[in-house]
Amino acid sequence: AALSSDRDLRLAQERSAGRRIVTAQKALQSASDPFLGASHFGHRSYYFRQFRDMKESIDVAKLDLESFGIYTATCAFLLAIAHFQSPTAPMIAGYLHHQKPVDDTLADWAVQYAGQVNRDYQIFINY
Structure with missing residues (x-):
């Protein structure tokens, strides 16, 4: 039963991750994006946004290594x-x-997240 409740807790946390990101963004920005939201589908949490203010953006694909x-x-x-x-x-x-354990943990998370983004993108383009 403990395994089931641990799994249920993990799934609940995953489903609420999008909402957590949206809440944090609204707390961190003085004027939050009005098209910001969160939802979950299956066992995944997502947050989404749409900028309609026509602000400029940097095309990171065009940056050299130093500029990036x-x-x-x-x-x-x-x-x-x-x-x-x-x-x-x-x-x-x-x-x-x-600080050192935090640095290591954040670096590990970033690498795992990058891998997940790549896997999600591959699924998306092959859909």
């Missing part, structure tokens, strides 16, 4: 500043007390 590094560092810095200004900043600071 600067771009990603800038995005990371701005995200860190936004999180620092959020109501959850003290909680995040508490988690970051032991």
Whole structure:
């Protein structure tokens, strides 16, 4: 029974991940995207957005390696500043007390997430 409840808890967390992302984005941005939402289908959680304000965007596929590094560092810095200004900043600071394990965990998560995005994209283009 414990395995079933652990599985149920994991599935519930996966289904709520999209809602968690949307809630955090609304807390971190002074003017959130009005077309922002979340839902779940099956055992997957998704969040979606549609920008209709015609803002410019950077085509990262056209950046050289140095420019891409600067771009990603800038995005990371701005995200860190936004999180620092959020109501959850003290909680995040508490988690970051032991920086090296956090760095390793975030790096592992990023690699796994990139793999999942690639697998999802392959399914999408072959659909």
